[in-house]
Amino acid sequence: MLKHINFKNIFKPVLVLAIFLSFFLGKAYAEPSYGGHLRVGIPKFPTSLDAHLGRSGWDAYYWRQITDHLVDADRGLKPRAESSLAESWEFSENPDALTLTLRKGVTFHDGTNFDADAVKFNIDRILDAKTAATPRAAFTIITSVDVLSSHKVRFNLSRPWGSGLAMLADRGGTMNSPAAILKLGEDYGWNAVSTGPFKIKEVVSGSHIHFVRNENYWGKDKDGNRLPYLDEVTVRVVKDPSVLTASLRSGEIDLAYAPHKDAKAFKEDSNFNHFSMEAGKMQLIVIFNLAKAPVDNIYLRKAITHSIDPNFINKALYFGENTVADSGMWPTGAWAHDPNVARPHYDPKKVKEFLKQGGKPNGFEFSVVSFGSMKPALEIIQAQLAQNGIKMNIDILSGSAINAAMYKEGKYAMAATSWSRYPEPDWIGSLMYKSDGYYNAGKLPNPELDALLEKGASLTDVEERKKVYKEVNSYVLDQSWVVPIIYQTFTAVAPKKVKGLETLTMHDGKMNFRLISMD
């Protein structure tokens, strides 16, 4: 029987069939799943949907869905032109300038064109003090904006802008529709019109914001499929962690950062996917006022920072789900992060030495200011300090009163706070470490450090910048000035039907849904 079978004749159609099937099956595999309504739980409602006017780090969970950046960046803050509003960029010297070539064919949600005039309008609006725009401080380096052609724009700079691309990857680099701003005036903040993958459908203040797909979105994934995949996204405010967990389990919410107490259970639950990002936020930082006694004495600051046992705090308060800070304010995963730097660590023996060197062998007393949610951590620190004879008085104020009392009036020796993730070192450097920095409580003149920070902000070569910021980081930590204690790990959890969690978090730890899909 076998003799009569011509294998050559069989082989050909089988081969053709295999190629045919692999082509279609392969295509089907590459084709993402479109549609679906993603419901997300977040603890805070935004202060505005206009990224330029919003005041809170939580706002980015909302405005990021409706915006793009002039320069987009990956999680390590490396610029990526394929997802940016600018197709290319170029720094020039004498005079210093940054020239952006803009993507063509991009429109705002209201149908108006995104072009060089729109960029100039947006940057001028940020720079105008009357707008009271949040990113203005980072943009005052731009002296003027020239429109070179319909899709080419030049930022004239007062000095080289090494941090410029990173700044354009943050809120200041998002673009609003000039026509919508002029039409809506003060109502624009809750009716923001941008270029991003989703559009605002409904805003119910204090409750939720409903986004729908921007059918004209220009963005594509790496396989050339149009974005976004989802039809709708609702971001709902869920303040209580227990309720957030309950809502995830009951299926009323599809995606959230798991509360610390429940993160382990979600990670072990086969019904859920999870993705973790280390140092998504600075969970606990102590900041000293260098001009305020008794912590104007470096040895006494070191006595404090070496008394704090971060492992104990992590286990006691965060169920071991966070990580103990291994460096300074440049977070894990950022190019400036350097875990090999010497930093204060828990060492009771050294504390005794520092107290002696500081002239207070029997301990001393000082006051710390913070907000309510920080109190449990501060009570643990208070007990740890007490073991070394250091008495810490805790004052709990609202965030605004802290800013005024600590950073403007310099009333407190120390503040304990948490901070959003800022991978661009100049952001923290300029605000916290410069002599006139907004969050530099003591505001003591330090021309050498100022010059170093200016240099870091001016250099464009990342390796050169690394060296500068390593020096800054070492100095600040050696001074026990701004000392992170705990980095917060974000654990995003979602039922199995939600795909693409690994694309969820941006360089600042905030969520972005343009590559998320649902089965």
Place this chain on the structure above:
Amino acid sequence: MRTYIINRLLQIVPVTIIVTFLVHALMWTVPGDPVYAFIGIEASLDEEQLDILRKKHHLDQPIIIQYFFWFKDVLHGEFGRSTTNGMKVFDELSMRAPVTFQLGICAFLFAVIVSVPAGIISAVYRGRGPDHLATFFSIGAVAIPDFWLGIIGILLFGVSLGWLPTQGYVNPFENPIEGLRHMILPAFALGCTSCALIMRQTRSAMLEVLAQDYIRTARSKGLFEARIVLVHALRNSLLPVVTILGLQTGRIFASAIVVETLFGMPGIGQFMVEGVFGRDFKVVQGSVLLMASMVLVCNLVTDILYAWLDPRIKYDG
């Protein structure tokens, strides 16, 4: 009676002025420049920008002048914009007030429907099983905080049984069934404490009335016990109950803050608390104005109910 009602309504005006001014002044007792509250702890505006914000919101003026600006705007029907997020306060209150009213009314109805019969049964069966049972539950309801009851309700009915939603608000005029489902747990959590207090008050008042001579006379005349209790005793017991109902109105609206936050309901309570934390004068003033007016109207309704329940009470204006 008409004169009395008009007088009471007119009194609402000076009372709300005094209340809103006191609240405005109290907000200035918080240390620190309020402009820092507007921008929050994370935004770092420079002095030029801060000065512009101060001028825009009249923060560079004395307290009394600031209040005058606000009051003048209110007389023109303009409640201003939130200083922290730019939303129109009037629009926000118009959107949020129905949520809080609905929650308050549902909690109130739940409390009355459960507690008044429970109080009557408890009094009628004094010292017996039903009385002990009602007392046990009422003490429990007073002792357990609203938020804890809410979380237990969410875990039991939302997660374990999956019967009720755990979050959000649905307008009952758009979707009555979902609206009701979303309201059951919050109304239960909010109404329980009032339920217990009203039940105890009803029981106590009923016991007092049931011991009166005219009740004994009614029984001796051979009237049905149900008629004696529900017609002759209940109406005369209701006066102190109505007093406590009036007082509970204020408590329910105050406690709504916690319940709204827990269940993610966009009500006035949550709005006002965020306004206080952000020292958002216009939000707080607008919310206080609305809530104070509401409580005053509820008190007026209570007074009118007194006259209806006890014809001996006369209001001469």
